[in-house]
Amino acid sequence: xxxxxxxxxxxxxxxxxAVRGELAIKSEEYQAKLAKGDKDLPFDQVISAxxxxxxxxxQKPITFFxxxxxxxxxxxxxxxxxxxxxxxxxxxxxxxxxxxLLDSVGSVGAYSASAGAPAIKESIxxxxxxxxxxxxxxxxxxxxxxxxxxxxxxxxxxxxxPNTGILVPIPQYPLYTAxxxxxxxxxxxxxxxxxxxxxxxxxxxxxxxxAAKANGTDVRAIVIINPGNPTGALLSxxxxxxxxxxxxxxxxxVMADEVYQSNIFIGxxxxxxxVLRRMQExxxxxxxxxxxxxxHSVSKGMVGECGHxxxxxxxxxxxxxxxxxxxxxVSIMLCAPVISQCLxxxxxxxxxxxxxxxxxxxxxxxxxxxxxxxxxxxxxxGFVEMEGVKCQEPQGSMYLFPTIKLPQKxxxxxxxxxxxxxxxxxxxxxxxxxxxxxxxASFGQKEGTLHFRTAFLAPGTEWVGSITKFHKDxxxxxxx
Amino acid sequence: xxxxxxxxxxxxxxxxxAVRGELAIKSEEYQAKLAKGDKDLPFDQVISAxxxxxxxxxQKPITFFxxxxxxxxxxxxxxxxxxxxxxxxxxxxxxxxxxxLLDSVGSVGAYSASAGAPAIKESIxxxxxxxxxxxxxxxxxxxxxxxxxxxxxxxxxxxxxPNTGILVPIPQYPLYTAxxxxxxxxxxxxxxxxxxxxxxxxxxxxxxxxAAKANGTDVRAIVIINPGNPTGALLSxxxxxxxxxxxxxxxxxVMADEVYQSNIFIGxxxxxxxVLRRMQExxxxxxxxxxxxxxHSVSKGMVGECGHxxxxxxxxxxxxxxxxxxxxxVSIMLCAPVISQCLxxxxxxxxxxxxxxxxxxxxxxxxxxxxxxxxxxxxxxGFVEMEGVKCQEPQGSMYLFPTIKLPQKxxxxxxxxxxxxxxxxxxxxxxxxxxxxxxxASFGQKEGTLHFRTAFLAPGTEWVGSITKFHKDxxxxxxx
Numbered sequence: 001x002x003x004x005x006x007x008x009x010x011x012x013x014x015x016x017x018a019v020r021g022e023l024a025i026k027s028e029e030y031q032a033k034l035a036k037g038d039k040d041l042p043f044d045q046v047i048s049a050x051x052x053x054x055x056x057x058x059q060k061p062i063t064f065f066x067x068x069x070x071x072x073x074x075x076x077x078x079x080x081x082x083x084x085x086x087x088x089x090x091x092x093x094x095x096x097x098x099x100x101l102l103d104s105v106g107s108v109g110a111y112s113a114s115a116g117a118p119a120i121k122e123s124i125x126x127x128x129x130x131x132x133x134x135x136x137x138x139x140x141x142x143x144x145x146x147x148x149x150x151x152x153x154x155x156x157x158x159x160x161x162p163n164t165g166i167l168v169p170i171p172q173y174p175l176y177t178a179x180x181x182x183x184x185x186x187x188x189x190x191x192x193x194x195x196x197x198x199x200x201x202x203x204x205x206x207x208x209x210x211a212a213k214a215n216g217t218d219v220r221a222i223v224i225i226n227p228g229n230p231t232g233a234l235l236s237x238x239x240x241x242x243x244x245x246x247x248x249x250x251x252x253x254v255m256a257d258e259v260y261q262s263n264i265f266i267g268x269x270x271x272x273x274x275v276l277r278r279m280q281e282x283x284x285x286x287x288x289x290x291x292x293x294x295x296h297s298v299s300k301g302m303v304g305e306c307g308h309x310x311x312x313x314x315x316x317x318x319x320x321x322x323x324x325x326x327x328x329x330v331s332i333m334l335c336a337p338v339i340s341q342c343l344x345x346x347x348x349x350x351x352x353x354x355x356x357x358x359x360x361x362x363x364x365x366x367x368x369x370x371x372x373x374x375x376x377x378x379x380x381x382g383f384v385e386m387e388g389v390k391c392q393e394p395q396g397s398m399y400l401f402p403t404i405k406l407p408q409k410x411x412x413x414x415x416x417x418x419x420x421x422x423x424x425x426x427x428x429x430x431x432x433x434x435x436x437x438x439x440x441a442s443f444g445q446k447e448g449t450l451h452f453r454t455a456f457l458a459p460g461t462e463w464v465g466s467i468t469k470f471h472k473d474x475x476x477x478x479x480x
Numbered sequence: 481x482x483x484x485x486x487x488x489x490x491x492x493x494x495x496x497x498a499v500r501g502e503l504a505i506k507s508e509e510y511q512a513k514l515a516k517g518d519k520d521l522p523f524d525q526v527i528s529a530x531x532x533x534x535x536x537x538x539q540k541p542i543t544f545f546x547x548x549x550x551x552x553x554x555x556x557x558x559x560x561x562x563x564x565x566x567x568x569x570x571x572x573x574x575x576x577x578x579x580x581l582l583d584s585v586g587s588v589g590a591y592s593a594s595a596g597a598p599a600i601k602e603s604i605x606x607x608x609x610x611x612x613x614x615x616x617x618x619x620x621x622x623x624x625x626x627x628x629x630x631x632x633x634x635x636x637x638x639x640x641x642p643n644t645g646i647l648v649p650i651p652q653y654p655l656y657t658a659x660x661x662x663x664x665x666x667x668x669x670x671x672x673x674x675x676x677x678x679x680x681x682x683x684x685x686x687x688x689x690x691a692a693k694a695n696g697t698d699v700r701a702i703v704i705i706n707p708g709n710p711t712g713a714l715l716s717x718x719x720x721x722x723x724x725x726x727x728x729x730x731x732x733x734v735m736a737d738e739v740y741q742s743n744i745f746i747g748x749x750x751x752x753x754x755v756l757r758r759m760q761e762x763x764x765x766x767x768x769x770x771x772x773x774x775x776h777s778v779s780k781g782m783v784g785e786c787g788h789x790x791x792x793x794x795x796x797x798x799x800x801x802x803x804x805x806x807x808x809x810v811s812i813m814l815c816a817p818v819i820s821q822c823l824x825x826x827x828x829x830x831x832x833x834x835x836x837x838x839x840x841x842x843x844x845x846x847x848x849x850x851x852x853x854x855x856x857x858x859x860x861x862g863f864v865e866m867e868g869v870k871c872q873e874p875q876g877s878m879y880l881f882p883t884i885k886l887p888q889k890x891x892x893x894x895x896x897x898x899x900x901x902x903x904x905x906x907x908x909x910x911x912x913x914x915x916x917x918x919x920x921a922s923f924g925q926k927e928g929t930l931h932f933r934t935a936f937l938a939p940g941t942e943w944v945g946s947i948t949k950f951h952k953d954x955x956x957x958x959x960x
Binding site for chain 1: 481482485487488490493495497499500501531534535549550553554555568585586588590591598626629632636637639658659700731771785787788789801804809812814815817818
């Protein structure tokens with residue numbers, strides 16, 4: 001045997017990615033058992049609340065998007081416009097858009113340019129201008145296979161040695177720590193402030209930064225996830241300004257993970273790009289040099305098309321030679337899936353008022369939004385009523401991240417199984433109810449605290465009741 | 481400026497990927513100029529022969545595949561089966577397959593399991609059994625975003641330190657050297673034997689291996705590309721056996737890049753898996769322990785769907801804990817695009833004789849195959865008639881890789897531009913004719929030899945005439 005776990009790349013062996021770890025695998029096994037008609041389990045369905053996978057659950061794809069994609073996959077249908085309109089409910093703007101996209105990419109079966117089809121990048125630039133009120137340069141936009149692939153691209157380019165440090169929030173989406181592990185770079189964690197609805201606290205960030213610098217770490221970038229994953233937080237413009245000022249002062253690249261930018265339930269989303277441009281307008285001499293990479297995706301929001309693996313990132317203020325290296329890096333994987341590039345275009349340029357497809361689009365979009373908002377509220381209400389549980393109000397994203405206080409007996413039982421108490425809790429929850437959530441330990445949490453992350457995508461509310469019941473039984477069992 | 485080319489990851493900066501480098505970028509600029517109506521260029525179209533991108537050129541997608549994909553993208557069409565059959569030429573088996581795939585994945589907009597949808601892996605296993613005559617285990621199959629992403633996964637896991645060496649052919653597809661650069665691992669090149677139709681030569685491989693070992697390199701794997709890219713070679717069973725025996729003897733992982741397995745013009749394709757199983761059957765004690773990873777893709781062959789970024793790899797003989805690490809690694813990127821997973825299923829399980837879609841499928845498949853074969857022959861004939869050019873007969877893949885001998889004056893002119901002579905030749909060719917090919921230097925070539933790689937996908941034969949004319953002019957200009 002040439003390869004063993006002791007001889008493979010130690011950085012791969014050391015990487016952790018629990019969103020798809022033991023609990024997820026166990027839940028897939030349960031699913032397979034149920035599919036085979038197994039009646040031994042104490043539940044009759046698995047609720048995959050461990051991952052933001054909207055269409056695996058209740059969320060239906062947006063009709064306009066999928067109609068266009070069907071034409072891109074089979075352009076022969078374009079020749080039968082009348083039939084599709086009369087009998088299948090397609091609207092004329094579906095054909096118009098499909099023709100525009102096919103003109104742009106040739107065929108969705110052909111490679112595009114490495115950073116994406118130029119016309120799609122232009123469309124994204126128009127979207128950014130409309131969103132932010134500041135122009136965007138299409139040549140600084142890179143299509144990617146989901147935001148994940150964009151994030152790993154940037155981290156690959158930024159991390160130059162084991163000494164490179166990247167500021168990453170606690171808690172965080174574990175893509176960041178997993179990729180830093182793979183790159184053998186240094187994770188510089190900073191705590192988010194749970195008491196302030198999981199916002200950023202500049203003093204805390206500065207402390208983490210200083211401690212890392214004092215250890216000789218070359219801190220090069222700061223990652224912000226806004227709206228927050230797993231926290232559901234939404235940053236104010238003031239918080240964003242503070243982060244950008246700090247990044248400017250310490251010469252840090254800012255990586256803004258904004259994949260949940262349309263999942264906003266309370267407050268208003270401010271993009272890092274818009275805030276940066278405002279600061280630069282107010283004070284061009286001071287803030288001209290900030291390097292910002294921001295990430296977006298078709299996976300979340302009301303689009304929810306994560307299976308398509310589409311996304312993009314935009315660079316601001318990067319050195320041209322560095323950009324050339326980013327281009328080269330993405331070119332090694334040739335290009336992002338072309339059908340997913342088209343889906344990005346549809347997301348950023350949906351039907352507008354007056355377009356034939358607008359009414360249905362709006363109805364579907366609003367209904368998905370309302371559904372998410374309601375479920376978030378129901379779940380939140382369930383959590384805050386549970387013994388020993390606190391939970392911030394859901395402001396954005398698709399997750400709640402409640403704190404749980406567990407009795408000492410449960411902590412001891414977890415230790416006996418060589419597990420953290422939150423992992424122990426989540427495994428028991430899965431075994432008892434079929435509901436799969438992720439322990440806080442997988443995202444990082446302040447020492448001495450316990451959490452779990454749950455998506456609020458699953459339909460219905462019975463499962464919230466199941467959590468409540470499980471929690472009561474669990475607490476009763478382990479109460480001292 | 482935080483990031484400069486001198487401060488970013490030096491391994492990214494050092495990586496080379498010329499298939500999408502200067503020539504490709506220049507050809508894209510020409511294309512944009514022509515699209516804008518520019519009349520200044522000495523040609524009226526760009527021929528992208530630098531990359532195997534079938535559908536950018538003449539190759540039409542296979543109707544059955546795209547009909548199924550259109551239903552997967554818009555499942556509402558499934559409700560109108562009659563209309564699609566009567567008016568749009570869909571056949572009943574298109575619906576049956578689409579329903580099977582939708583049952584398997586739920587929605588193409590949902591994440592699948594990290595290594596791919598289980599039912600699709602089962603289908604690939606059935607294909608492998610049929611192809612090789614030996615059973616395949618679905619749990620050892622991993623769907624990937626094109627073969628490229630599978631290759632980088634394996635290299636990430638195998639390469640443990642700068643001292644890890646991987647045997648890679650000269651010439652090779654530059655994904656291998658680029659990825660080894662990124663991983664800061666050691667490229668151990670071995671020459672293919674141009675005089676034997678670019679076959680493997682075990683003595684040469686052994687010499688390279690020994691030299692690397694003598695330098696203290698921990699050589700862990702050997703990469704074989706069969707059919708060859710850029711060479712167009714096809715290995716005999718005897719050659720494959722020799723490689724496997726050598727790998728067994730020296731305890732090397734075998735990485736078999738078999739993405740061109742259906743592009744066969746002369747001879748018969750033998751998969752490494754089938755040959756390995758035969759050897760294991762003959763001599764189980766001796767060959768039981770060989771670790772083989774083989775790669776396939778929807779990008780090439782008569783499928784030609786590279787824009788979809790679909791593929792898979794199969795593992796044989798790997799340690800279970802190592803497999804768990806491979807699973808974890810792919811899970812960080814969540815999953816391969818789900819629509820591309822479905823396309824993989826269609827590729828490995830196409831319509832069969834008696835199925836309603838079979839006749840058209842067969843006709844389209846055969847016509848693509850014949851077109852490729854003819855163009856390969858035309859181009860080959862053009863090359864062998866050119867002064868100072870030799871070219872092996874096209875056995876497989878989508879490329880020819882002729883040797884060129886250039887006059888000393890051309891070599892000097894290249895030097896004056898700080899270019900290798902083959903790069904100089906390719907740039908002049910692009911400038912004069914709009915035909916983009918890739919210099920041999922980008923793939924590696926034996927010292928003192930010069931080549932270029934050209935795909936034979938472009939329609940028509942006029943462009944072959946343009947190369948011939950350019951070559952004559954070039955030789956006349958630089959003749960001593």
